[in-house]
Amino acid sequence: MGQRPITFLRQTMLKLLVSGEGRSRTGVMIPIPQYPLYSAGIAELNAVQVNYYLDEEQCWALDVGELRRALSQAREHCQPRVLCIINPGNPTGQVQSRKCIEDVIKFAWEEQLFLMADEVYQDNVYAEGSEFHSFKKVLFELGPMYSSVVELVSFHSISKGFMGECGFRGGYMEVVNLDPAVQQQLSKLVSEKQAVLSDLAHKAQLTQEIFSPVPGIRCNPVQGAMYSFPRIQIPARAAQEAQARGFAPDMFFCLQLLEETGICVVPGSGFGQREGTYHFR
Ligand SMILES: Cc1ncc(COP(=O)(O)O)c(C=O)c1O
Structure with missing residues (x-):
């Protein structure tokens, strides 16, 4: 055993x-x-x-x-x-x-x-x-x-x-x-495998529960894998500011998030997304 x-x-x-x-x-x-x-x-x-x-x-x-x-x-x-x-x-x-x-x-x-x-x-x-x-x-x-x-x-x-x-x-x-x-x-x-998987399932649930009520963030249920890819609304002025600094708008968002909170996420522009929509992983 x-x-x-x-x-x-x-x-x-x-x-x-x-x-x-x-x-x-x-x-x-x-x-x-x-x-x-x-x-x-x-x-x-x-x-x-x-x-x-x-x-x-x-x-x-x-x-x-x-x-x-x-x-x-x-x-x-x-x-x-x-x-x-x-x-x-x-x-x-x-x-x-x-x-x-x-x-x-x-x-x-x-x-x-x-x-x-x-x-x-x-x-x-x-x-x-x-x-x-x-x-x-x-x-x-x-x-x-x-x-x-x-x-x-x-x-x-x-x-x-x-x-x-x-x-x-x-x-x-x-x-x-x-x-x-x-x-x-x-x-x-x-039984390590089961413990790890149920821990990940719990985190997946937490992720969507935390994102759902946040204004400007829309998160689909995390059905599997190890990721969520919430959509973020980026106000027009923020998008302009990003462009002025030479960043994609969601990259600008991710950098600001990192600097202000220490939370590190990856911008959707790195994965490809429909024109005019923004995400992070
Ligand atoms: C008597 C004894 N039991 C167990 C171990 C460690 O075994 P494991 O590397 O599988 O934890 C050692 C390692 O030196 C040992 O000397």
Whole structure:
């Protein structure tokens, strides 16, 4: 689901998951060291960042004991609901073992945490004996007791993994066990095309509503495309003044409009129009 940069998709998921005030504000567990867009995203939503520390002595492994510590401390001041995992890790470069992933899933099940698995580096596994295991695969292999309950979103990106592809942002996510009502909201939030088109339709409507009552402007309904081409009446004296300055009358109008209001429109004379009529786009 979704074809936007992971950063956008992840933030959209978090938006759906964060709620509450004070001690009931949502806590989001993230690894430390972390990829800084996690803490930035959490801060933007005013959620509570809950740090769990990766174990440098164990090649930056994720230890469930540390998750328990972080969770129980966080429960004193917030409502931890989300557990983020970055595997393989940024900036730490570790690859989680299958056993560790199983433990994390069981922990999320016990504690009713929503799992967010950032797996954008899944093709980048170098060490002998290390292998990438997706959270989804392990979840389903653990059997229905877990796979029918644990809520999981997995992220993968096409902007990472091979070169510094940072300019080509795009990725996708897959959600498992999301409440259908929440899934519906999510679909709305990530369906960019529909949002853009309905925004444009709203602006088209606004354009004709604003122009219609203005004396001297006649605007047809904006049925499509991205433009309107209202007709303007230009008084004879203004047309003469324009001619004296060497401008087409609607060009003169557009320049005056720009200077007096900062609004930039394009004169109809640039597109062609019936003799004696004036427009702008
Ligand atoms: C762990 C991790 N997740 C996500 C991203 C960003 O992915 P995208 O470019 O699709 O937003 C990065 C980028 O560095 C990353 O390191």
